[in-house]
Amino acid sequence: MTEPARKADELALDPDLGFEAEADTDTDSAIAIAVVGMSGRFPGAPDLHTYWANLRDGVCSLTDFTEAELLADGADPEEPRRPEYIPVKGYLAGADRFDADLFGFNRTEAAALDPQHRLLLETAWAALEDAGQDPLAVTARTGVYVGGSPTEHMLAAQTDRALAASLGAMQVRILTDREFLAPWISYRLGLEGPSLTVQSACSTSLTAVHLAAQALLLGECDTALAGGVSVDTVRRQGYVHHAGGIFSPDGRCRPFDDRAGGTVPGSGVGVVVLRRLSDALADGDPVRAVLRGSALTNDGATKVGFTAPGVEQQTAAIVEAWSAAGLAPSAAQYVETHGTATELGDRIELAAATAAFRTGGAPDTPIGIGSVKSNIGHLDAAAGVASFIKAVLMLEHATLAPTVNLTTPHPELALNATPFRVVNRTAPWPRPAEGPRRAGVSSLGIGGTNVHVVLEQAPDRPTPTAPQAPRPATTEILPLSARTEEALTTLAARLATALRAPDAPSLTDTAHTLRTARTPLDVRAYVLAAHPEQAADRLTALAEGRPADNREEDPETDGLRELRELGELWLKGGSVPWPEPAPGARRVSLPTYPFEPRSFGALTLPRPGTTARTDAPEGTGPAVAARNDLTRAVSALLAEALGLDDKTPPAPETTYFSAGGDSLTAVHLVGRLRDDFGIDVPITLFLEELTLQELAARIVESKEAQETEKAAGAEDSLDALLAEFEAE
Numbered sequence: 001m002t003e004p005a006r007k008a009d010e011l012a013l014d015p016d017l018g019f020e021a022e023a024d025t026d027t028d029s030a031i032a033i034a035v036v037g038m039s040g041r042f043p044g045a046p047d048l049h050t051y052w053a054n055l056r057d058g059v060c061s062l063t064d065f066t067e068a069e070l071l072a073d074g075a076d077p078e079e080p081r082r083p084e085y086i087p088v089k090g091y092l093a094g095a096d097r098f099d100a101d102l103f104g105f106n107r108t109e110a111a112a113l114d115p116q117h118r119l120l121l122e123t124a125w126a127a128l129e130d131a132g133q134d135p136l137a138v139t140a141r142t143g144v145y146v147g148g149s150p151t152e153h154m155l156a157a158q159t160d161r162a163l164a165a166s167l168g169a170m171q172v173r174i175l176t177d178r179e180f181l182a183p184w185i186s187y188r189l190g191l192e193g194p195s196l197t198v199q200s201a202c203s204t205s206l207t208a209v210h211l212a213a214q215a216l217l218l219g220e221c222d223t224a225l226a227g228g229v230s231v232d233t234v235r236r237q238g239y240v241h242h243a244g245g246i247f248s249p250d251g252r253c254r255p256f257d258d259r260a261g262g263t264v265p266g267s268g269v270g271v272v273v274l275r276r277l278s279d280a281l282a283d284g285d286p287v288r289a290v291l292r293g294s295a296l297t298n299d300g301a302t303k304v305g306f307t308a309p310g311v312e313q314q315t316a317a318i319v320e321a322w323s324a325a326g327l328a329p330s331a332a333q334y335v336e337t338h339g340t341a342t343e344l345g346d347r348i349e350l351a352a353a354t355a356a357f358r359t360g361g362a363p364d365t366p367i368g369i370g371s372v373k374s375n376i377g378h379l380d381a382a383a384g385v386a387s388f389i390k391a392v393l394m395l396e397h398a399t400l401a402p403t404v405n406l407t408t409p410h411p412e413l414a415l416n417a418t419p420f421r422v423v424n425r426t427a428p429w430p431r432p433a434e435g436p437r438r439a440g441v442s443s444l445g446i447g448g449t450n451v452h453v454v455l456e457q458a459p460d461r462p463t464p465t466a467p468q469a470p471r472p473a474t475t476e477i478l479p480l481s482a483r484t485e486e487a488l489t490t491l492a493a494r495l496a497t498a499l500r501a502p503d504a505p506s507l508t509d510t511a512h513t514l515r516t517a518r519t520p521l522d523v524r525a526y527v528l529a530a531h532p533e534q535a536a537d538r539l540t541a542l543a544e545g546r547p548a549d550n551r552e553e554d555p556e557t558d559g560l561r562e563l564r565e566l567g568e569l570w571l572k573g574g575s576v577p578w579p580e581p582a583p584g585a586r587r588v589s590l591p592t593y594p595f596e597p598r599s600f601g602a603l604t605l606p607r608p609g610t611t612a613r614t615d616a617p618e619g620t621g622p623a624v625a626a627r628n629d630l631t632r633a634v635s636a637l638l639a640e641a642l643g644l645d646d647k648t649p650p651a652p653e654t655t656y657f658s659a660g661g662d663s664l665t666a667v668h669l670v671g672r673l674r675d676d677f678g679i680d681v682p683i684t685l686f687l688e689e690l691t692l693q694e695l696a697a698r699i700v701e702s703k704e705a706q707e708t709e710k711a712a713g714a715e716d717s718l719d720a721l722l723a724e725f726e727a728e
Contacts, residue, residue, distance in 0.1 A: 033213045033291040034280035034458075037131025037273030039123045039592065040227075040389055043090035043266050043376040052393045054375065055401040056426055061376050062251065062264055063091040065236050073235040074604060080238070087238035088251030090266020090377025095119065096234040097597035102483055103188050108629050111600045112157065112167060112622035114176045116148045116229045117184055119269045122595050124185045124225055131273040132286055132517040132587025133223070135189050140279075143193035143221035144185045145212040146271070147204035148178040149230040149381040156603035157622070163603075165707035166626035185225065193221035199381075202338070203445030204228050206384025209272065210294040210451055216276050227271035230380040234602040239265055246342050253378070255339035255371040256346055256415065256422050258408040263340040266377025270385035272392075281459070284586040289392040292438075292454040293325030299448030307446050309345055314352030314450045318440065319359050321452040328360035332367050332454075333432065334400060334423070334439040336387045339371025340378060347413060349444065354418045366421040370403035384443035384451065391439045395457045398437065400427045431457075474582065475530045476511035477563045479570050480542075481521040487594050488523050493543035494591035499536040505588040507532050512585040515578045518593075526550075526567040528560070627700060630677070635696045637676065641669050655691055679703045 038048060044061030045051035054061055065087040067080045079085055098118035100110035102125075110118070124144075128135040154176040157163055164172055174180055179197050186195040194215060198208040205228025212224035241249045241262075248254075248262040280287050297317040299310030322329040335357070338349055357367060372390045379386050394401055406424045409415050415422065431437055437457040444450050480495070482488040498504060505513075507529060525542055528550040529535035538548040550564070559579075570576050603622070642659045644650055650659060656666075666686035673679040681702050690698065 030276075030278050031217060032277040032456075033216055034275050034277040034285065034287045035272055035289040035291060035392055035455075036275050036280050036285040036287055037127045037129070037133070037589075038271070038288060038389055038392065039126035039130055040268065040270035040385070041092060041119065041123065042268040042270070042379070042386055043092055045376075046094070048389065048393070051389070052397065055372070055390055055393065056397070056399060058402045058404050058426060059375065060252070060404045061090065062088055062253075062266070063236075064088050064251065065091075065238060069236050070238065073237065075237065082240070084241050085238055086241050086247070086249070086251045086264075088264055089236070089238060090264060090268070090379065091236060092231060092267035092269075094597065095231045095267060096599050096601050098122070098600050099595040099597045100600065102593075102595065106629065107600075108167070108622060108625040109175060111625045112163065112172060112175045113600070114151055114153050114157070114178070115231050115234055115602050116151055116178065116269075117175070117181060118600070119231065120146060120148070120181055120227075120229045120271070121185060121188060122597075123227070123229075123269045123271045124189065126592040127225065127227075127271040127273050128189070129517065129592040130286075130589050131223075132284075132513055132589075133273070134517055134519050136519045138189070138191060138223060140222035140275075141193045142191040142223040142225065143212060143215050144182040144191055144195045145198055145208040145215070145224060145226045146182050146185065146196075147198040147200070147208055147228045147381050148181050149232055150178070151176075151231060151602075152233040152235075152605055153602040154178065156605050160603065162704075163622055163626075165704040166630075167622070168707065181229070191225075193224070198228075200449035200451075201445035201447050202378070202380055202383050203443040203449045203451045204381035204384065205270065205386075206388060206441065206443035206451040206453065207296060207445070207449060209274070209291070209385065209388060209453060210296050212274050213291055213294055213453075216274060222275065222279060224274045225271055226274060227269070227385040228382040229269040230382040231267045231269075232265070232380070233604065235604065246340065246345075248341065252405045253341045253371075253373045254405045254407075255337065255341045255374055255403060256350070256369070256410055256413055257341070257406045258410050260341040260343065260346060260410055262342050263373055264377040266373075266379045268376065268379040268382045268386055270382055270389050272385065272388065277459075286587055286589050287458040288589075289395050289458055290456040292327065292456050293321045293323070294451065294453040295320035295324060297450045299450070303448065306448075309348045309444055310448060311348050311352045311355070313448070314349065314442070314444065315355045317450040317452045318353060318356035318442065321440070321454050322356075322359075325454040325456075327438070327454065329357045329440070330360060330363040330367075330419075331435065332357065332363070332438050332440050333429065334368040334370075334391070334394065334437075335420070336391045336439060336441045337369050337371050338383075338387075338442050338444040339369075339373055339403070341371075341373065343412075345444075346410070349442070350413055350415075350418060350420070353420070353442070357419050363419050367419050368400055368423040369420045370401070370423045372403075374403045374405050384441070387441050387443060388453065388455075391441050391455050394429060395437050395439060395455060398429045398431070398457075400429045402426055474508075475528055475560060475563060476507050476535075477567055477578075478511050478514050478527045478529065478535060478539075479518075479524065479567070479576070480514065480526065481518065481524045482594070483521050483523065484596060485523055487596050488525060489543045489545065490594040491591065492525070492539045494594065496536040496539035496543060498591050499532045499539070504532055505590070507535055508582045508585050509588045510535070510590060512581040513587045513590055516581075517587050520573075522573065524571050524573070526570055528563055528567070627704070630703065631696055631700050634673070634677070634679075634699050635692070637669070637672060638692055638696060641665055641672070650692055652693065653691060655689060656686055656695055657689075659692060661686065673699065677703065680706065 125135045157176040182195040200207045209226040212226035254260045297313040303310035527538045
C-alpha cells in the first residue's frame with residue numbers, strides 16, 4: 001500500500017472523524033454554510049452570467065495578442081519577436097476602470113489606488129447586492145477575508161519619488177499595498193466584522209473562503225465576504241516560456257491531457273457572500289449552494305522542494321474536508337481540481353485525490369474532474385474563487401461544464417486506474433438517487449498550502465402542505481435609484497430583461513428585494529405593476545427615456561393611491577415607510593448596480609533606459625491629479641485671504657500686491673499653509689513680484705520639494721538599516 005493510501009485509510013478509520021455513519025444524513029443547517037451571493041469578473045466575462053455561458057459552452061477565453069497590441073501597451077519592441085515569448089494571457093478587459101465617485105474617492109486617490117483595490121471594491125458591492133443586502137446598510141456583523149497578487153502598479157507606485165512627494169509615502173502605501181485590500185472594503189462599506197487580507201500564493205482565495213466559513217461557525221461574524229483578486233498588470237502582455245517551467249509552450253492550458261505542457265497566466269476577481277445556513281434560511285436569503293465542510297493543510301517538508309506539491313497533505317486536506325461535512329469522499333459526483341497542466345502538478349494532484357476519494361469505499365460511478373484554468377488561465381490569488389464559483393454555477397444549473405482544449409488523456413496519469421473521468425463535454429448533472437448533487441473544490445499554493453471545500457446544491461424551498469387558492473393580482477411598487485440618469489436607465493433595462501427571462505423571479509420577490517436590498521441613491525424612479533410582463537414594459541419605457549405609465553385599472557388591486565404617494569415620497573429623496581412584504585416574500589438575485597467606471601489607468605514599471613509611466617489618460621495620472629488638486633486648493637486659499645470673488649477669477653496678470661496683499665496677510669497665509677497643507681514657505685516668497693498663478697505654483701513646488709527630501713531621507717534610512725542587517 002502506498003504511503004498516501006495508508007495515511008488516507010488511517011484518517012478514514014479515525015473514530016473521531018466517523019463520516020461514514022453520517023454520509024446520507026440531511027444537511028445540518030447549524031454547521032453548514034450558505035453561499036448567498038456571488039460576483040466576479042473573469043477573462044472574457046464581465047459578469048457571472050457571461051462566465052457561466054462561456055463555461056457551459058466550452059469557450060476558451062484566453063486572448064492571443066497581436067504584435068501591434070503588445071507594442072501599443074508598452075512592450076519592448078524586441079520582446080514579442082523572441083521565440084520563447086508567448087503572446088497569450090487570460091486578459092481582463094477594463095481592469096483600469098473604476099466608479100470612483102460611488103465609493104467616495106477623489107480623482108487623485110482613484111488614480112493612485114491599485115487596480116486590484118478598485119475591482120475588489122466594486123465586486124464586493126455587487127456580491128452583497130446579489131445576496132439581497134444593501135451594501136451600505138448591512139445589519140449583520142460582517143467579516144471580510146480576501147487576498148490579492150503583487151502588481152506592477154504597486155511596485156511602480158512605491159518606488160516613485162514624485163508620487164510620494166505629491167501624496168506622502170504612507171498614503172501611497174495605503175492606496176497600493178495588498179495588505180489593505182480587506183480594510184478598504186470594510187471602511188468604504190461600513191463593515192465591522194473581522195477584516196483580514198489573506199495570502200497563501202495560488203490558494204489564497206479558497207483559503208479566504210475556508211477562513212470565512214470558520215469565522216462564521218465560531219460566531220466571529222454573521223455574514224462574511226470572501227474571495228480574491230489578481231491583476232498583475234492592466235497591460236496586454238504575454239509571458240516567457242522556459243523549458244521545465246510552469247508556463248505552457250503554446251499558450252493553452254490542457255489539464256490531464258497528453259499535450260499538457262503547463263499553465264497560462266490570467267487576471268480576474270471574485271467575491272462570495274457566506275452566512276450560516278440556519279440564518280440564511282430563517283432570513284429568506286437567496287441560497288445558491290451550501291458549503292458543507294472545508295480543510296486546510298500544508299505540505300511542510302514532505303516534498304522534494306519548496307515550490308513542488310506534496311501528496312500526503314493534499315490527501316489529508318480532502319479527507320478532512322469531507323469528514324467535516326460528515327460525508328464519505330465517495331459521495332462526490334464532481335471535483336474541480338487545481339489542474340495547472342504541469343507534469344508534476346497534475347500527477348501529484350491526481351495521486352493525492354485518488355487516495356482521498358477511495359477513502360471509505362470507492363464510488364459507484366467515476367467522479368467527474370475538471371479545471372477552469374483551461375478556460376481562463378491561472379488567476380494566481382483569484383484562482384481558487386474562480387473554481388469555487390464555477391462549481392456553484394454547475395450545481396445551480398445541474399450541468400457539468402467541460403474542461404477545454406483536451407484531446408487524449410495523458411498516458412502516465414493512468415486515469416482508468418483512478419476513480420475519476422475528465423469532463424470534456426457539457427452534460428446534464430442529474431440529482432443522485434440518494435442525496436443532493438455534491439462537489440469538491442481543491443486549490444494548492446506554491447509553498448504548500450492545500451485547501452479543499454465540499455459544496456452541495458441548495459436545499460429545496462419548502463412547499464405548502466396543502467394547495468393554496470391563487471391570490472388576486474396585487475400591484476407592487478418597484479423603486480429604482482442610481483447615482484446618475486444614465487446608470488438609472490441602464491438599471492431599468494437590465495431589470496426589464498431579468499423579468500422577461502424564463503426563470504424570472506416573482507414580482508413580489510422582486511419588489512421586496514428592491515425595497516430592502518439596494519442602497520438609496522440620489523437619482524430615482526419607480527414603477528407600479530401587477531405582473532412581471534407589465535413591470536418589464538414599464539421599466540423598458542424608463543430605459544428608453546419615456547415616462548412609465550403607472551396607471552392601473554384592474555379593479556382587483558388595492559391601495560393604489562397609497563403606493564403612488566410612497567412613490568412620490570421616494571422621488572423626493574425621503575425615507576419611505578414601505579408596506580410590509582407579502583407572506584412568503586424572499587430576497588432574490590437581481591441585476592446588480594451598473595457601475596459607471598472611467599479609466600484611471602495604472603502605473604507601470606520602466607523598461608531599461610526609460611522612466612516609469614502611467615497608463616492613465618494624459619494629465620490624469622496620480623501625481624498629476626494630486627498636483628492639480630493641491631494647486632486649486634492653494635489658489636482658493638489665496639483668493640479667500642485676499643477677499644477675491646470666487647465666481648470671478650482674477651486676471652492672469654494680477655499679482656499678490658495688486659490684489660490687495662500685504663505683510664500682515666502674508667503672515668496669515670504662511671500659518672494657514674502650514675496648518676492646512678503641511679507646507680512651510682518663507683514669508684519672503686510673498687514679497688516677490690509674482691502673479692497669483694505663479695505664487696500658487698511656487699507654493700506647490702515647495703510642498704513637492706519637501707516631500708521628495710523626506711522620501712529620500714526615509715529611503716536612505718531604510719537602505720542603511722538593510723545594510724546593517726546584511727553586515728550582521
